[in-house]
Amino acid sequence: MSSAPFALRSKLRTLADHGATAVAIFSTVLVIAPLVAIFIYLVYKGASSLNLDFFIKVPKPVGEAGGGMANAIVGSGILLGLASLIGVPIGIGGGIYLSEFGRGTKLANAVRFTADVLNGVPSIVMGIAAYSLVVVPMHHFSAFSGGVALGIMMIPTVCRTTEEMLLMVPNVVREAALGLGVPNWRSVMAITVKTASPGIITGCMLAFARVAGETAPLIFTAFGNSFWSTGLNQPIAALPLQIWVYAISPYDDWHRLAWAGALVLIILIVLAVSLVRYVTSRGVLKGAS
Amino acid sequence: MGVGIEVINLNAWYGTNHSLQDINLNIPGNQATALIGPSGCGKSTFVRCLNRMHETNPIARVTGTVRIGDVDIYADAKPVEIRRRVGMVFQRPNPFPTMSIYDNVAAGLKLNGYSNRRALDEIVEKSLRNSALWDEVKDDLRKKSGASLSGGQQQRLCIARALAVDPEVLLMDEPASALDPVSTSKIEDLIFQLKSQYTIVIVTHNMQQAARVAEKTGFFLNGRMVEFDSTHKIFTNPSDKRTEDYITGRFG
Amino acid sequence: MHAVVTFHSHFTVSLNLVNVNVPEIRISQVQLPQMPDAQSPKAEAEPAPAGVSEVRKFLMARGNSASADRGFAWLMVLCAFSIFGIVILIASELIIRSQMAWNKFGIAFFYKAVIDPYTNLPSYWDPVNEHFSALPFIYGTLVSSFLSLLLAVPLAIGVAVFLTEMCPGFLRGPLAFLTELLAAIPSVIYGLWAMFVLVPLLREHVNPFLITTLGWTGFFGDDNPTGLGFLAAGIILAIMILPIVSSLTREVMIAVPHSQREAVLALGATRWEMIRMGVLRNARIGIVGAVILGLGRALGETMAVTMVIGNSPVIQRSLLANGSSMASVIANEFAEASGDMHLSALMELGLALFIVTIIVNAIARLLVWAVTRGAPAQVH
Numbered sequence: 070m071s072s073a074p075f076a077l078r079s080k081l082r083t084l085a086d087h088g089a090t091a092v093a094i095f096s097t098v099l100v101i102a103p104l105v106a107i108f109i110y111l112v113y114k115g116a117s118s119l120n121l122d123f124f125i126k127v128p129k130p131v132g133e134a135g136g137g138m139a140n141a142i143v144g145s146g147i148l149l150g151l152a153s154l155i156g157v158p159i160g161i162g163g164g165i166y167l168s169e170f171g172r173g174t175k176l177a178n179a180v181r182f183t184a185d186v187l188n189g190v191p192s193i194v195m196g197i198a199a200y201s202l203v204v205v206p207m208h209h210f211s212a213f214s215g216g217v218a219l220g221i222m223m224i225p226t227v228c229r230t231t232e233e234m235l236l237m238v239p240n241v242v243r244e245a246a247l248g249l250g251v252p253n254w255r256s257v258m259a260i261t262v263k264t265a266s267p268g269i270i271t272g273c274m275l276a277f278a279r280v281a282g283e284t285a286p287l288i289f290t291a292f293g294n295s296f297w298s299t300g301l302n303q304p305i306a307a308l309p310l311q312i313w314v315y316a317i318s319p320y321d322d323w324h325r326l327a328w329a330g331a332l333v334l335i336i337l338i339v340l341a342v343s344l345v346r347y348v349t350s351r352g353v354l355k356g357a358s
Numbered sequence: 359m360g361v362g363i364e365v366i367n368l369n370a371w372y373g374t375n376h377s378l379q380d381i382n383l384n385i386p387g388n389q390a391t392a393l394i395g396p397s398g399c400g401k402s403t404f405v406r407c408l409n410r411m412h413e414t415n416p417i418a419r420v421t422g423t424v425r426i427g428d429v430d431i432y433a434d435a436k437p438v439e440i441r442r443r444v445g446m447v448f449q450r451p452n453p454f455p456t457m458s459i460y461d462n463v464a465a466g467l468k469l470n471g472y473s474n475r476r477a478l479d480e481i482v483e484k485s486l487r488n489s490a491l492w493d494e495v496k497d498d499l500r501k502k503s504g505a506s507l508s509g510g511q512q513q514r515l516c517i518a519r520a521l522a523v524d525p526e527v528l529l530m531d532e533p534a535s536a537l538d539p540v541s542t543s544k545i546e547d548l549i550f551q552l553k554s555q556y557t558i559v560i561v562t563h564n565m566q567q568a569a570r571v572a573e574k575t576g577f578f579l580n581g582r583m584v585e586f587d588s589t590h591k592i593f594t595n596p597s598d599k600r601t602e603d604y605i606t607g608r609f610g
Numbered sequence: 611m612h613a614v615v616t617f618h619s620h621f622t623v624s625l626n627l628v629n630v631n632v633p634e635i636r637i638s639q640v641q642l643p644q645m646p647d648a649q650s651p652k653a654e655a656e657p658a659p660a661g662v663s664e665v666r667k668f669l670m671a672r673g674n675s676a677s678a679d680r681g682f683a684w685l686m687v688l689c690a691f692s693i694f695g696i697v698i699l700i701a702s703e704l705i706i707r708s709q710m711a712w713n714k715f716g717i718a719f720f721y722k723a724v725i726d727p728y729t730n731l732p733s734y735w736d737p738v739n740e741h742f743s744a745l746p747f748i749y750g751t752l753v754s755s756f757l758s759l760l761l762a763v764p765l766a767i768g769v770a771v772f773l774t775e776m777c778p779g780f781l782r783g784p785l786a787f788l789t790e791l792l793a794a795i796p797s798v799i800y801g802l803w804a805m806f807v808l809v810p811l812l813r814e815h816v817n818p819f820l821i822t823t824l825g826w827t828g829f830f831g832d833d834n835p836t837g838l839g840f841l842a843a844g845i846i847l848a849i850m851i852l853p854i855v856s857s858l859t860r861e862v863m864i865a866v867p868h869s870q871r872e873a874v875l876a877l878g879a880t881r882w883e884m885i886r887m888g889v890l891r892n893a894r895i896g897i898v899g900a901v902i903l904g905l906g907r908a909l910g911e912t913m914a915v916t917m918v919i920g921n922s923p924v925i926q927r928s929l930l931a932n933g934s935s936m937a938s939v940i941a942n943e944f945a946e947a948s949g950d951m952h953l954s955a956l957m958e959l960g961l962a963l964f965i966v967t968i969i970v971n972a973i974a975r976l977l978v979w980a981v982t983r984g985a986p987a988q989v990h
Binding site: 242250 | 439440441443450455469470
């Protein structure tokens with residue numbers, strides 16, 4: 070048998086191998102490039118628009134230069150605080166159920182599946198639900214409804230990450246607590262949850278960072294507010310919401326503010342994600358294994 | 359003072375697996391009783407029935423009577439109450455990873471609401487002395503975490519933690535099997551000392567260990583208790599051929 | 611024949627040696643160590659206390675906290691059930707509030723439109739005359755989503771292949787971190803960048819090029835000079851779903867056991883052949899799941915889309931035309947909806963969006979779960 074066809078096939082196969090590698094590298098570059106471009110552009114446009122005024126002033130009336138987004142920053146803080154109040158306890162409770170009480174049961178599997186599916190529901194639908202639940206009975210937009218919308222979004226995420234972290238606690242730790250005659254609820258809270266708490270906290274931070282940038286659910290709940298407002302009963306400004314309103318407006322000055330706001334938002338989110346990564350890479354359970 | 363344990367017709371299941379069949383025996387108080395047998399024979403399951411830890415597994419089931427002192431632990435009491443009277447030391451040392459040495463020893467009390475600080479200090483010291491760990495850790499009680507000790511020290515910490523709640527019975531499930539020989543011998547010394555205050559039931563793979571520390575020994579095989587007698591008799595003149603086969607190393 | 615085995619006991623106070631004569635088949639002599647004196651240097655034991663100690667008394671009085679345990683367990687169950695509660699809540703609210711539109715238009719809401727008698731053109735979304743049809747929004751959602759899939763999936767798989775099989779170790783961490791960052795950027799910031807960078811780019815350079823080269827296909831008309839439209843939405847959506855499709859694909863690829871890779875390599879395959887036959891073939895169900903998950907995300911994406919799609923409720927074949935998607939019209943019109951029927955129609959759109967994304971996400975999760983079963987899950 071002559072070796073020529075074999076050699077040709079072999080060359081083609083090597084060519085295909087190199088080609089595939091090239092394509093893979095090319096795709097990676099193509100993917101990373103816009104990301105880098107976005108970041109650089111954001112920093113460039115945002116930094117030049119950021120000044121002290123941004124953080125301490127409220128927006129000026131249309132047409133006037135200057136002003137800031139102080140009310141939006143504070144508003145976001147209030148909304149996120151409210152959302153965490155709703156989302157974190159319920160989410161952690163759900164995670165505790167999945168890990169400590171329902172492990173392996175069909176019910177727990179259903180809860181877990183539903184939580185994952187809920188995570189994929191568009192956030193605007195959550196906003197509609199909050200609108201229906203809160204805005205309609207109250208007859209007006211409010212910070213409270215915005216907090217509810219964001220809080221509902223946090224629950225599935227916090228629930229799943231809490232479950233994951235609790236599952237990492239070795240069973241022998243639970244047995245040690247039970248063996249001492251510690252009541253089950255005390256054992257779960259003071260031992261298991263406490264051991265997993267670094268991981269649980271990072272999970273909450275992830276959920277926090279995710280809802281911090283959400284705009285859609287706030288459009289018809291918190292609604293936005295060009296003035297200083299901290300009451301839970303009134304419409305309130307929020308950073309991502311303000312960015313959107315300014316971006317689609319025809320005023321250059323507001324565009325400038327939008328870029329500055331975007332930069333602030335992205336810095337906060339990058340900080341949160343990096344912190345989460347740092348903590349999880351160091352090992353969330355010190356000495357538990 | 360330790361109390362005796364009376365076991366009557368104990369049966370245990372893991373799901374459909376009948377892991378313990380018709381166990382009957384009387385464990386004397388203030389003595390050490392060893393339980394020996396090959397892997398999977400049910401001795402660990404048995405001790406976990408004595409402090410109602412077996413039923414923490416959702417597919418586990420127990421029937422029969424276990425009387426500790428004069429309390430039927432299944433009929434007359436709740437698991438949490440029993441586990442305060444019957445302490446357990448596990449095969450692998452399992453100190454609470456987020457707690458200091460002090461907090462580990464005090465855990466059984468603090469988590470049950472005991473708040474008298476001065477009394478706690480005394481109890482912690484006493485328990486650590488009783489488990490031969492005091493001298494090694496007395497300067498780092500609150501500074502070092504429980505998990506930063508060596509394996510043998512961790513196991514003695516677990517013993518101290520179990521002793522701090524002043525149980526009447528101490529169950530030890532192969533307490534030295536994960537430890538080096540030096541730590542093992544320290545633990546065996548401990549058992550000797552603790553016998554005078556507690557009833558000790560020790561599961562062991564190591565027949566020489568049983569011979570060294572226990573007055574009575576029970577031989578388990580395939581979920582049944584084959585023979586239960588004084589250690590001397592078990593190791594020199596066992597009544598059952600299966601016992602003899604095991605101790606001479608024919609199997610297991 | 612006797613062999614003598616000597617155990618050394620460590621009780622220096624009393625007994626030094628335990629002599630055991632071990633015959634070949636029988637242990638004949640075991641001398642048990644006797645009880646040591648009360649003062650052993652190794653352990654310090656206090657004499658047994660008479661009566662019940664204070665600790666024991668305290669613990670016996672504690673009770674069994676059965677009710678506290680029960681209450682706690684129920685509280686946790688309640689929290690878990692809140693997940694079901696949320697789904698039921700959303701569904702019921704949407705159904706109730708879309709009743710009005712449903713009663714008026716029926717199922718035809720989703721496939722029919724009123725023809726405007728003056729222009730003989732379909733009028734899809736007319737709040738003034740209360741004619742509402744979901745057609746342009748369904749069209750816009752589908753077009754922009756599938757366009758984004760077309761652009762994103764090959765790239766995402768390429769990135770996943772590179773990161774999992776080809777990437778040098780030191781790069782893997784930073785690159786994975788970068789993809790994670792991509793996923794964390796909020797939609798509104800993508801939209802901002804798309805409005806001010808992508809759209810002008812399309813307007814000035816890309817669209818004219820496409821019109822001249824591909825205009826004959828009919829998909830690239832020249833009547834929209836703004837740069838907004840389906841193409842802009844498709845591109846920014848592609849950028850947004852890339853990280854999730856890529857990282858999920860990586861996950862399913864990693865879940866393929868090494869033995870599969872080794873088996874193919876042992877047959878003399880090149881690296882690409884190993885990837886193709888040993889990894890991708892085994893992971894293809896999971897990759898399909900990852901793609902469907904990306905689709906689910908694209909279907910519901912709101913802010914970035916509404917900022918660049920043009921928000922025009924018409925159906926046009928040209929990819930460069932302005933359009934609208936279900937999520938974007940809700941975002942645009944909800945807050946100032948004119949009239950109850952308008953709001954109800956928007957609610958019905960929201961309900962459709964909700965049902966579709968739930969189904970798509972459920973299918974995707976099932977597929978991914980089928981492949982990574984057993985491997986630790988990650989939250990996306």
